Amino acid sequence: xxxxxxxxxxxxxxxxxxxxxxxxxxxxxxxxxxxxxxxxxxxxxxxxxxxxxxxxxxxxxxxxxxxxxxxxxxxxxxxxxxxxxxxxxxxxxxxxxxxxxxxxxxxxxxxxxxxxxxxxxxxxxxxxxxxxxxxxxxxxxxxxxxxxxxxxxxxxxxxxxxxxxxxxxxxxxxxxxxxxxxxxxxxxxxxxxxxxxxxxxxxxxxxxxxxxxxxxxxxxxxxxxxxxxxxxxxxxxxxxxxxxxxxxxxxxxxxxxxxxxxxxxxxxxxxxxxxxxxxxxxxxxxxxxxxxxxxxxxxxxxxxxxxxxxxxxxxxxxxxxxxxxxxxxxxxxxxxxxxxxxxxxxxxxxxxxxxxxxxxxxxxxxxxxxxxxxxxxxxxxxxxxxxxxxxxxxxxxxxxxxxxxxxxxxxxxxxxxxxxxxxxxxxxxxxxxxxxxxxxxxxxxxxxxxxxxxxxxxxxxxxxxxxxxxxxxxxxxxxxxxxxxxxxxxxxxxxxxxxxxxxxxxxxxxxxxxxxxxxxxxxxxxxxxxxxxxxxxxxxxxxxxxxxxxxxxxxxxxxxxxxxxxxxxxxxxxxxxxxxxxxxxxxxxxxxxxxxxxxxxx
Numbered sequence: 001x002x003x004x005x006x007x008x009x010x011x012x013x014x015x016x017x018x019x020x021x022x023x024x025x026x027x028x029x030x031x032x033x034x035x036x037x038x039x040x041x042x043x044x045x046x047x048x049x050x051x052x053x054x055x056x057x058x059x060x061x062x063x064x065x066x067x068x069x070x071x072x073x074x075x076x077x078x079x080x081x082x083x084x085x086x087x088x089x090x091x092x093x094x095x096x097x098x099x100x101x102x103x104x105x106x107x108x109x110x111x112x113x114x115x116x117x118x119x120x121x122x123x124x125x126x127x128x129x130x131x132x133x134x135x136x137x138x139x140x141x142x143x144x145x146x147x148x149x150x151x152x153x154x155x156x157x158x159x160x161x162x163x164x165x166x167x168x169x170x171x172x173x174x175x176x177x178x179x180x181x182x183x184x185x186x187x188x189x190x191x192x193x194x195x196x197x198x199x200x201x202x203x204x205x206x207x208x209x210x211x212x213x214x215x216x217x218x219x220x221x222x223x224x225x226x227x228x229x230x231x232x233x234x235x236x237x238x239x240x241x242x243x244x245x246x247x248x249x250x251x252x253x254x255x256x257x258x259x260x261x262x263x264x265x266x267x268x269x270x271x272x273x274x275x276x277x278x279x280x281x282x283x284x285x286x287x288x289x290x291x292x293x294x295x296x297x298x299x300x301x302x303x304x305x306x307x308x309x310x311x312x313x314x315x316x317x318x319x320x321x322x323x324x325x326x327x328x329x330x331x332x333x334x335x336x337x338x339x340x341x342x343x344x345x346x347x348x349x350x351x352x353x354x355x356x357x358x359x360x361x362x363x364x365x366x367x368x369x370x371x372x373x374x375x376x377x378x379x380x381x382x383x384x385x386x387x388x389x390x391x392x393x394x395x396x397x398x399x400x401x402x403x404x405x406x407x408x409x410x411x412x413x414x415x416x417x418x419x420x421x422x423x424x425x426x427x428x429x430x431x432x433x434x435x436x437x438x439x440x441x442x443x444x445x446x447x448x449x450x451x452x453x454x455x456x457x458x459x460x461x462x463x464x465x466x467x468x469x470x471x472x473x474x475x476x477x478x479x480x481x482x483x484x485x486x487x488x489x490x491x492x493x494x495x496x497x498x499x500x501x502x503x504x505x506x507x508x509x510x511x512x513x514x515x516x517x518x519x520x521x522x523x524x525x526x527x528x529x530x531x532x533x534x535x536x537x538x539x540x541x542x543x544x545x546x547x548x549x550x551x552x553x554x555x556x557x558x559x560x561x562x563x564x565x566x567x568x569x570x571x572x573x574x575x576x577x578x579x580x581x582x583x584x585x586x587x588x589x590x591x592x593x594x595x596x597x598x599x600x601x602x
Contacts, residue, residue, distance in 0.1 A: 052199045052469040057098040060463050061438045064121040067098050072175045076109045079204050083124030095487040097125040102480040107133045115139035116206030117190035118146040127154040136161040140189035145310045182221040183208035186412025187278050188316050200234025209249040210418040215281035229426040236428035240436035240444040241413040248417050250410040256285035263289045266371045270335035274345040274353045275375040277303040280311045290339040291320045298327045301343030301352040327363050345376035347385030357392035368397025375408045430474050431458045509591040510535025517598045529553040536591040552582045
């Protein structure tokens with residue numbers, strides 16, 4: 001666990017007397033003696049001139065990269081700090097993180113990070129933020145356990161200021177009082193966050209659904225939401241992922257019933273289940289079904305192994321004795337004795353399931369009769385990759401079960417009726433829909449208006465836009481620096497839109513390199529032009545085109561000599577323009593053209 005140094009300026013943590021518990025084994029500040037809830041102190045005269053500012057650096061008009069900031073006076077706090085996964089046109093990019101420029105420039109104001117749960121789109125960017133600004137982080141036990149693995153990989157764990165809190169606890173700062181409220185989601189230890197400010201209470205829903213029979217822990221604390229609603233809510237920031245879908249989200253236990261049915265029908269088959277590594281509830285139900293049918297469990301995939309280890313050590317997974325076997329030893333068991341829990345539910349090219357489908361996995365070979373269950377719904381944009389994996393598995397004779405054939409997945413996000421319930425309990429003055437594409441945010445606005453909210457009190461915002469609130473009004477006023485920062489390997493931000501454009505061009509039409517040697521004193525061509533083609537045409541089968549291309553380059557160089565053009569940048573532009581026009585006329589393609597002029601001194 002992270003070593004946390006006690007510092008005087010760290011906020012105070014309070015626990016309600018009715019909910020005070022033994023805190024988990026993550027080092028944190030000691031809680032103060034329980035106190036009765038108090039209203040935030042009234043702001044002084046200097047504070048009256050301040051404005052309460054709310055803005056998101058991600059998670060608006062997009063899926064993932066969730067991060068919301070609240071600023072008042074000399075304090076800034078953020079809720080969550082996630083990543084987004086690259087889209088198809090982001091060639092070679094590993095991760096997309098928020099632009100932290102504003103937080104870096106205002107690091108003296110930046111006081112703390114509060115986490116709602118442990119999914120990647122809510123905690124994945126923290127290592128990149130902590131490299132720039134090291135501030136205290138508050139989260140629940142499992143959330144911090146998953147975060148520790150990430151910080152350890154980035155060699156940041158020793159200096160991280162991790163503070164473990166439980167639902168019902170409150171963290172006090174100068175201008176803010178931050179309360180954690182229990183919710184249910186597709187990962188354990190999820191919370192919503194209520195922030196009391198000098199102008200009123202802001203409620204951030206995090207990701208949630210109303211599940212009355214959760215696999216782990218208690219149900220969503222609707223009573224506390226109702227209490228906060230009676231006290232008065234200034235602003236509700238509510239997730240919008242499933243707002244287009246009517247009704248209620250199915251409970252997680254319903255998936256367990258489907259697993260039980262599939263396991264009972266597959267007594268002689270080897271079973272593999274691909275799911276999100278962070279879905280501890282789903283993994284527990286797989287374990288329960290496997291144990292009931294006398295099967296052992298093998299864990300496959302790096303992220304699955306890390307999450308499984310963390311959740312087991314913290315007690316969020318209950319494992320029957322000797323049920324886990326090493327993936328290396330699965331061939332020591334018959335098909336009916338084994339279940340493999342694996343990554344790859346989104347068809348990721350390097351995931352364990354994808355490698356199995358292509359016969360590239362080191363230990364698992366798909367064979368006729370294997371039953372593969374894909375227990376996840378496609379993240380928008382991943383449909384093609386998942387379909388490709390399913391096709392390859394079926395070609396090898398596997399029996400593949402996926403969403404649509406059976407209800408092997410339920411969402412962790414609230415549908416319309418659950419969102420309406422939260423609105424009815426909180427009765428917010430203002431609404432800021434979050435966590436969704438533009439269509440989701442607009443749909444959420446329409447839903448709120450249908451429940452009686454004034455449309456002018458609902459703010460559909462973009463990344464970086466500032467919602468400014470005073471005692472009397474709320475309006476969108478200005479913006480902070482925002483956008484996407486690409487992570488490619490160990491490089492952060494060194495790949496921008498221009499590099500991505502070049503990669504697209506290279507992937508579409510290839511590259512031609514023109515090499516010319518020029519004598520330094522006379523300026524005469526002494527070698528070349530030589531042309532190297534990559535990804536454009538196969539040179540041996542296009543010799544005539546290459547000969548003509550050399551003639552075009554030579555003619556361009558002759559024009560430069562006739563016009564006394566000796567500046568290399570001008571010569572390169574003339575070569576590039578002449579060759580580009582020629583190649584388009586001949587092939588209707590536009591490869592990247594890279595002229596190289598070498599200075600030769602005899």
